[in-house]
Amino acid sequence: MKKIGLDVGEKTIGIAISDALGWTAQGLKTLRWKEPDFETAKEPLREIITQHEITEAVIGFPKNMNGSIGPRAEASQAFASWLEEEFKMDVHLWDERLTTMAAERVLIDADVSRKKRKKVIDKMAAVMILQSYMDAKQ
Numbered sequence: 001m002k003k004i005g006l007d008v009g010e011k012t013i014g015i016a017i018s019d020a021l022g023w024t025a026q027g028l029k030t031l032r033w034k035e036p037d038f039e040t041a042k043e044p045l046r047e048i049i050t051q052h053e054i055t056e057a058v059i060g061f062p063k064n065m066n067g068s069i070g071p072r073a074e075a076s077q078a079f080a081s082w083l084e085e086e087f088k089m090d091v092h093l094w095d096e097r098l099t100t101m102a103a104e105r106v107l108i109d110a111d112v113s114r115k116k117r118k119k120v121i122d123k124m125a126a127v128m129i130l131q132s133y134m135d136a137k138q
Contacts, residue, residue, distance in 0.1 A: 003056045004049065005130025007096070007122050008079050010035045014122030016130045017052050022137075025130035027123040035075065038082045049087055057083055060096030060129040092133065099128045 005025055007014035013031040018024065028048065033041040048054065059080045062072045069077075076093060084091040103124035107117045 001056070002052050002054050003058055003130060003134070004052070004054045005058045005060075005126045005133070006079075006083075007060045007099070007125040007129055008035075008076050009122060010075075012122045013041060014124070014126035015048065016123065016126035017048070017054065018130060018134060022134050025127045025134065027120070027127045030119070030122045036078070038079065038086070042086065045083075046087070049089075055089060057087075057089055057091045058094050058130050058133045059083070059091060060099060060125065061093035062096050065097060094129055094133045096125070096129050099125045099132075103128055 001022060002020055003018040003022060003025075005016040005018075011032060011034075013033055015028045015031060016025045017028050019026070031041060031044050057080075059076055061076050062070075064070050064073075080091045080093055083089070100121060103121055104117060107121065107124060112120070
């Protein structure tokens with residue numbers, strides 16, 4: 001009953017997975033893809049979903065600060081619909097406002113260089129999305 005958390009961007013998808021009990025989220029990797037061509041993410045995601053026996057997905061839903069839905073949130077909705085149809089699993093959109101900034105703050109506080117932060121920021125945001133979803137559901 002593992003979950004996958006995804007921070008879907010225009011060029012990369014940050015990926016995190018939960019433990020089997022759904023208590024903790026761990027960063028897995030950052031996947032490069034070519035939005036809006038979902039096929040460029042299909043096989044790498046299939047491998048992860050199969051290998052880790054994923055049964056549920058949580059996708060960051062980047063609402064605007066006033067709660068409205070902009071182009072990035074619409075792109076996340078489209079990706080969520082595709083994922084649900086392609087992999088036949090429950091997919092949840094989770095409000096991710098400020099997660100990327102929070103992830104960057106954690107990395108800065110940990111004294112991670114700007115170059116290294118750029119490589120892990122999406123994966124760290126995916127961890128925060130998935131962890132906050134699981135915390136809210138317990």
